[in-house]
Amino acid sequence: MSVSRISSRSRRLNKAQKLSVAGVSTLAAAALAFSLVPDDASATTEPQAASAAAPVAYTGSQTQSLKATGLGQNTTDQLVKSVDAAKAEEAAAKKKAAAKAEAKAKAVAEAKSKAAAKKKAEAKAKAAAKKRSAEKASRAADRKPVYANNLDGWIREALAIMDKKDIPGTYEGLHRNIMRESSGNPRAINNWDINAINGVPSKGLLQVIKPTFDYYHVKGTKHDQYDPVANITAAANYAADKYGSIDNVDSAY
Structure with missing residues (x-):
């Protein structure tokens, strides 16, 4: 085999490798979607399943399926990281929503508590004012002068x-x-x-x-x-x- 023919084949191989690398994301996504479609699914639904699979947060068993696709260790690792990141983001969103709901419930409870405390304080002040008025009237009665009967x-x-x-x-x-x-x-x-x-x-x-x-x-x-x-x-x-x-x-x- 001549050197020129070897060099030509190397160039063709390198070009194929470049095309493979450029399309790895598309192939990986398609393979991932294919691996998650049930066995009895019809051929007509496979493209729809592939397009819908991207935003899904996968389970542990589904992550194992990624590793069995044969896409290569690096590609599989990247997909697993993407799945883990999506799961972490979803968990963070749920945690944030739960914290927001808890804060709202706490604010409502505090508002109710303040309203009850204010009402109690007003009732206490009213009772105290009534008591002071009664005591004042009593003292006034006690101070009523007694005049001599002359x-x-x-x-x-x-x-x-x-x-x-x-x-x-x-x-x-x-x-x-x-x-x-x-x-x-x-x-x-x-x-x-x-x-x-x-x-x-x-x-x-x-x-x-x-x-x-x-x-x-x-x-x-x-x-x-x-x-x-x-x-x-x-x-x-x-x-x-x-x-x-x-x-x-x-x-x-």
């Missing part, structure tokens, strides 16, 4: 009520008029003046008649002309309306 006590209690009702008057003005009208006797009654003649005698500490007492009666006091505090407040209310204040009264009114 002229000084009656005047002071009447002044406290007058202050709340915005009825003007001072201790001096009340005491001065009481002493002139009844000398401090809450049961005093006038049976001789024109009012008595008309059937409506003046009564009590500040000697008010029944119609005047009824009209100027201060709510919260007894509806009784002889009651010292009720008599004083009604008379002071009447004097404020007619004279500006009980302090401005210095004679019969």
Whole structure:
């Protein structure tokens, strides 16, 4: 054999090898798809199976099938690595999805927990406010002054009520008029003046008649002309309306 013929054959062999290397991926994919198709599959479905096989993540037995295709150790190793990479990618995607779902569930649980804690705190604050209000009312009741059952006590209690009702008057003005009208006797009654003649005698500490007492009666006091505090407040209310204040009264009114 001549050197030129050997050289020509070497060139042809090298060209064939290059074509083989260029098409190794296509041949390998086709061989892989062929090895995974069931024995009873029809010839018409083989091309479809080959095209669909590329993105599949293979099992261990399918990986062994790759090694039995006879494609060569390097090609088989590359295919096995591709399968392992696809499986790893799929596992990572599942893990990421699971972590996302877990984070979402945790966020929902935390939101519910915060809402429940807020509701509980609001209820607790409301109960505490109610308790403080009750305690305040109780302390106010405990601090309610106790007035002496005498002229000084009656005047002071009447002044406290007058202050709340915005009825003007001072201790001096009340005491001065009481002493002139009844000398401090809450049961005093006038049976001789024109009012008595008309059937409506003046009564009590500040000697008010029944119609005047009824009209100027201060709510919260007894509806009784002889009651010292009720008599004083009604008379002071009447004097404020007619004279500006009980302090401005210095004679019969």
